[in-house]
Amino acid sequence: MISEPELEGGWGTDLPSTAAEEPDTPSEGVRGPRRAWSWALGGAAVASAVWAGVLTAQDRFGEPAPRIAYRHAEDLCKIKLTAVSASTVQLTGESARHEEHPALDWAFCAHGAPYVEGRLSYGAEVLVQLHKKADPRTEFGAGPTGLGGIGGMASSGGDVEQVPGLGERALLTRRVGGSRLEVLDGGAVFSLTVQWYGRSDAADPDEAAVQAAMVEDMRALMAALRK
Numbered sequence: 001m002i003s004e005p006e007l008e009g010g011w012g013t014d015l016p017s018t019a020a021e022e023p024d025t026p027s028e029g030v031r032g033p034r035r036a037w038s039w040a041l042g043g044a045a046v047a048s049a050v051w052a053g054v055l056t057a058q059d060r061f062g063e064p065a066p067r068i069a070y071r072h073a074e075d076l077c078k079i080k081l082t083a084v085s086a087s088t089v090q091l092t093g094e095s096a097r098h099e100e101h102p103a104l105d106w107a108f109c110a111h112g113a114p115y116v117e118g119r120l121s122y123g124a125e126v127l128v129q130l131h132k133k134a135d136p137r138t139e140f141g142a143g144p145t146g147l148g149g150i151g152g153m154a155s156s157g158g159d160v161e162q163v164p165g166l167g168e169r170a171l172l173t174r175r176v177g178g179s180r181l182e183v184l185d186g187g188a189v190f191s192l193t194v195q196w197y198g199r200s201d202a203a204d205p206d207e208a209a210v211q212a213a214m215v216e217d218m219r220a221l222m223a224a225l226r227k
Contacts, residue, residue: 066135066187070225074098076109076126079224083213084194088122088205089113103133120198120205128225131187140184141171163215167222172211179207181214183222192218 073079077093085091091111098107111124129136141160158175167185178195192214196205 064135065133066131066137068130068132068187069185069227070128070130070188070222071227072098072100072105072130073107073128073225076107076128077111079109079126079221081111081124081126081192081217082220083216084124084192084210087209087213088194088196089119091122091124103131105130105132118199118202120196120202122194122196122205124195125191125193126221127191128221129189129191131189136184136187136189140169140189141182166215166218170218172214174207174211179211179214181211181218183218185222190218190222192221 075096076098077096080093081091091113093109094112095110096108099105106127106129108128109126111126113122115121158173160171160173163170163172163181163183167183167188167190170181170183173180173182177197178193180191180193182192183190194210194214
């Protein structure tokens with residue numbers, strides 16, 4: 001479980017595009033995003049089955065419907081990760097899934113890039129959940145967010161900080177080899193995960209620049225889906 005972090009600052013409304021520090025060198029991973037993310041559709045299908053049971057239980061409670069100011073996207077891959085691509089490599093939406101339910105609608109997209117010998121490989125996941133009956137506030141920040149748990153950052157842990165000025169509440173989790181940004185806004189929960197893999201002698205990414213780009217793309221995603 002991830003407890004609520006202390007507000008550390010450093011995430012103003014004008015976010016820097018560069019940073020002085022570089023992360024620790026990640027260990028050698030899989031060869032590229034197309035292999036690393038090939039399980040995404042199957043994982044989403046399994047997680048969908050789990051959600052069916054959870055949502056049935058939620059339907060039994062008469063909680064007030066949370067405010068939802070966003071529309072459901074059937075193809076979330078149509079929304080590009082422009083800023084993250086500029087800070088890493090050009091990422092392309094490769095696989096999309098979505099599902100509509102009386103209690104919850106969700107949309108998912110896995111992004112990847114062709115493998116290049118001797119360079120780090122990057123991948124990203126985007127998940128949008130619209131909770132139409134149960135209020136997600138009590139669960140937000142308690143661990144992997146819904147289907148976002150099918151990614152490589154499914155386990156809890158890492159350094160977590162709050163990001164001000166983004167939705168009602170936003171959390172950034174940093175771990176070696178990747179970062180995850182989660183945003184709560186009414187009944188909507190957004191998740192963006194970016195990871196990198198490759199040889200230990202490959203150039204490390206500017207982690208702070210990647211995280212700033214994630215915030216920028218998250219703002220663009222929320223704006224694109226706002227009703």
